Structure formats: C-alpha cells, structure tokens
Amino acid sequence: MTILTRLLGSSALLASTVLATQALPAEPITILVNTSPWYGGFEALVEKYEADTGNKVSIDAVPLGGLLEKARNAVRGPSGNYDIVNLSNAWVVEFYAGNYLTPLTDIDPTFSFGDNIIDADGLLYWNKDKQWPMKHGGVPMAFSPNANTHLWYYRTDQIEKPPETWDDVLKTCRSKGGEVDYSVVLRGARGNPIRFAFSTYMLSFGGSIEKDAPNGDFTVTFNSPEVKHALELYIKLAKECGPPNPGSIDQGEMIQYLVSGKAKQAGIVVAAQAQMDDPEKSAVVGKISYTVTPRPADGANRDVWGSWQMGIPANVPAERKKAAMEFIKYFQSDDAQTYYAEAGGIPVSRTVLEGPLSEQEKFRWMRPYSQASRYARQLLQYQEGAEIEQIIGLRLNQALIGELSVDDALNTAATEIHDVFVRTGRRTGLLPPLQ
Numbered sequence: 001m002t003i004l005t006r007l008l009g010s011s012a013l014l015a016s017t018v019l020a021t022q023a024l025p026a027e028p029i030t031i032l033v034n035t036s037p038w039y040g041g042f043e044a045l046v047e048k049y050e051a052d053t054g055n056k057v058s059i060d061a062v063p064l065g066g067l068l069e070k071a072r073n074a075v076r077g078p079s080g081n082y083d084i085v086n087l088s089n090a091w092v093v094e095f096y097a098g099n100y101l102t103p104l105t106d107i108d109p110t111f112s113f114g115d116n117i118i119d120a121d122g123l124l125y126w127n128k129d130k131q132w133p134m135k136h137g138g139v140p141m142a143f144s145p146n147a148n149t150h151l152w153y154y155r156t157d158q159i160e161k162p163p164e165t166w167d168d169v170l171k172t173c174r175s176k177g178g179e180v181d182y183s184v185v186l187r188g189a190r191g192n193p194i195r196f197a198f199s200t201y202m203l204s205f206g207g208s209i210e211k212d213a214p215n216g217d218f219t220v221t222f223n224s225p226e227v228k229h230a231l232e233l234y235i236k237l238a239k240e241c242g243p244p245n246p247g248s249i250d251q252g253e254m255i256q257y258l259v260s261g262k263a264k265q266a267g268i269v270v271a272a273q274a275q276m277d278d279p280e281k282s283a284v285v286g287k288i289s290y291t292v293t294p295r296p297a298d299g300a301n302r303d304v305w306g307s308w309q310m311g312i313p314a315n316v317p318a319e320r321k322k323a324a325m326e327f328i329k330y331f332q333s334d335d336a337q338t339y340y341a342e343a344g345g346i347p348v349s350r351t352v353l354e355g356p357l358s359e360q361e362k363f364r365w366m367r368p369y370s371q372a373s374r375y376a377r378q379l380l381q382y383q384e385g386a387e388i389e390q391i392i393g394l395r396l397n398q399a400l401i402g403e404l405s406v407d408d409a410l411n412t413a414a415t416e417i418h419d420v421f422v423r424t425g426r427r428t429g430l431l432p433p434l435q
Contacts (some may be wrong), residue, residue: 011359023330026323028056030082031310032074034067036370037271038146042316048339049330058325075100080315083324086145089307090389091121093133096126096141101311104140104328107321113140116351117332118147120307132214133381142311143328146271146346147220149376151198151290151368153204153258153276155180155367162178162291164264166204166233167293172176172264184241185263186234186401189250191393196306198292198396200267201230203302209392209417210428214383218426222392223407223434225412229296230366231406233400247401259284267293269306270372271361273365274344290374291363303376341366384420391416407434 015074033042036134046057060082062070069084075095084105087095103126104111113119125138135142153337154162158180163169173183187197203206211219214216223225238246254274257263259282262408274280276288295301312324330336337349338357347353350370380389400411411433423429 004359017053023053023055025053025101026055026326027319028058029320029323030060030081031084031086031385032060032062032067032070033086033145033310033329034059034064035063036064036146036308037274038255038345041340041343044144044343045331045336045340045345046327047345049327049336053326053330055323055326071095075313075315077315079317080313082313083316083320084307084312084327085124086310087142089120089305089309089378090380090385092123092309092311093383093385095311096133097131097383100314102140102314102321104142104312107312107325108174108329111325111329112434113143113332114349116334116349117391118144118348118350118373120305120309120373121142123305123307123309123378123381125127130214133151133378142309143331144348145308145310145331147305147307147348147373148271148346149268149291149305149369149372150272150373151365152265152272152293153273153288155284155291156289157285157287158264159334162289163294163369164291165297166201166237166294167297168239168240169265171385175236179261180264181256181262182241182243183267185247185249185254185257186238186242187225187249187251187267188238188246188397189248190366190397191369193250193367194247194396194400195389195393196304197267198231198234199304200293200302203229203304203377204293204299205230205233206210209379209388210421216427218421219429220414220421221431222417223410223431223432227410228406228434231396231410235400235406239257247397254289258288268366270369271346275292277362286361290368298398299377303372305376305378307378370423384424384426387420388417391420410434416430 010131014189048059074080074082123135124140125135126141126143127138187193205226207224207230208221211217211221254266254268258266259275261283277285279285293303312321334349334351337347337352341347353366353370357363395409395413398404399406418428418430
C-alpha cells in the first residue's frame, strides 16, 4: 500500500486500524474517476475498503479531459465496464435524464443518505416528473466523493481578521510593492473558470441566470441590475487589487500566487487547501486560514457548487450493482469519512466536518467548509447548461479584459441564452436591456 504510506506518513496506526463499518462480501467492481487534487485520498480509502472487507476494487483514473467521453461510452453500450462512474455536476442531468444510471434505492430499497451527508443542493437526487435534480420528490441517484465549493483563503499575517463583506476585501487592496505583491487574485480565464468563479459573486448580490428553472420558468435574468453590480465588483477587484492579465488566470495560477506568497487572499475551491501547508509546494505554511466567501454589505453569503457525483450505470449486471452499493454504504460512514479526511480527501459528512477532527490545526478548513455547504447552490442543471456556460464564460471574460462594456457583455449573453431556450422549446423571456 504505497499510496497509504505516501499520504499518511506517520499515521501508521490509522492505516492499520480496521474501520468499524464493514461491508458484505461482494463481486469485484471497477470505478472510473478523474485524477483530481482529492484523488489520492479516494485511492487510499479504496485500498482501506479492500483491506477491511476483502472485496476487490479496480480504479481507472483518467485525466479530467477524457472523463466525460469515457463515461458516456461506458453507459450507452449494451453492457458496461464500469460499476461506478464519476461525473461533474455539469454533466449529471444528461445521465439522469437519459436513464443511464440506476437509482440507488432500486438496488437497495433500504438505502438513504443520512441528514449529516451533504447532498450538494439536492444534486444526488432526481425528480423524474420535474426532470430536475432535487431531494423533494426525487430518488437517490449518486453519492459525492467531493461536494466541492469555494472557501475564502487569506493570509493571517497580512489580514487581521477574516473579511466578512466585499467592502472588507476592497479595503485590503494595494498594488505592487511590499512583502505581498497583490491583495486579491481572481479566476478570469474564459469558459468554465470565470463562469464558475463569478457565480459566487452573482449569487451573493441576488443575481441569477434564469428566473425559476426548477419550475419551468426560463425567463433570462442574466442582464439584471444585480448581476451588473456583481460584475462591476469582480472587475474592480481584478484590476485594482490583483495581478496583470486577469483574463488568463485559472485555478492553477490562483493557487500558485497564494503558495508563493505573492497574494493575500483568493476564493478557491476547498480541494486546494492541502497545498497551502505542503512544505514542498508552499512558502506560506501555517499562514493561510479559511472563511466563507464574503458578501455584499446588504447581501447574503452565497456560493456555488462544483461538486462531483458517482453513480452506478444501468447497463451492469445486478450482482455488480449490489457490489457497488456495498462500497457506497461503506464510503458514507463516519469512520470511513474520518479516514478519508486523514488521507487527504474532502469529507461529505457534516458529523466529521464539525467534529473533533475539525479542532486540529491541519483541518482548520473544515468548519468554514461545512458552513459554506449550507448555502451553496447548483447552477445550469438542465441539458442546455454546457452551451449556456460557454456563452457566459466568453462574455464575462470579454468584459473583464475590456473587449466589451459590462452592459454590452450582459445584454449580449442574455440574448444568446434566450436564443438557446427558444430553440429548445423552453418557456422563456428577456429583461429590458441594460443601458
């Protein structure tokens, strides 16, 4: 178990302890997953599952860029090679609506997620009547190996107390010079990067993309005054407080600005926290702390999910589905979730996130993350989501780099989103253009 040795180091006692949660003997299974920052912890827990239960698990770990195509190919054939497939939140509706995954209660009618398990704004469920992922009226379809959302990372030696509002963040702004080059670094790269990062700001100002999509109202609201306020703030922070060329900055660059000591703060997904205290990667070990994403002075804390979901394909034999369920039930247990955290994963159990482990300095990110998980939202949970994300990601980037004004960027995006909804037959409409 070299992965355990590498990940846990001195935690030999943990590695040798049999978890209290057991599983029934089961057929071997194969899991398709991407090599994300949390992958090492997941691999370690799989090895622990094998050691504790005697059940065998093979992992096909692929780069993110190849995951969707492999998953699609796996679930659409007459028989599948994978018993569990990992899916981004941007993809799951395609798999739910296409009946490519097996409802977990079809395999085990007694199964349910405990109240302590983060369900990522209901994305683990599918309401077939409404064709929408939601717990109310839905059935459990998948589990989260990582229900990823943002935290606000900040330098405790540079910022006296965690910023609560965007005004607090603006007060810390300074240009070049001194020990720290930049106050804030934002994610501005075209496409998903800026769309995902900006969504937190948009939600905190009360903005939205469409009016009430879960209930069938796809009136486009992306060019509302609330979204405009959010985008103006985003651009102000990027240009007055951050490094040059903000339109090219992606998550890797954000992390690098922090771990190299060149930035005071940034909003980054929780999965990146392990790099902050890694002495091989970080010049700021012990100097980064975490809080929830700030809010407008008269607004609310909001965040957006970038969660991962693992489901069982419909085209695998019944015995392998049962075997996959044994792993899922094991994974949800508090013992396994604790072990997962120790191994570098991101738990989805609030019992663990708010329990004794969270009192350790190493896990100082846990309680802020648990808090953020209570008000994070899923966006673009419909089959046009990927196309609309590209529209938003292009127009936001153009506003950030100055190719379009804020009004023009949002009006253009709204018109293009409306055109998509018209083409797909949604009940839709448009707000008056910003001027």
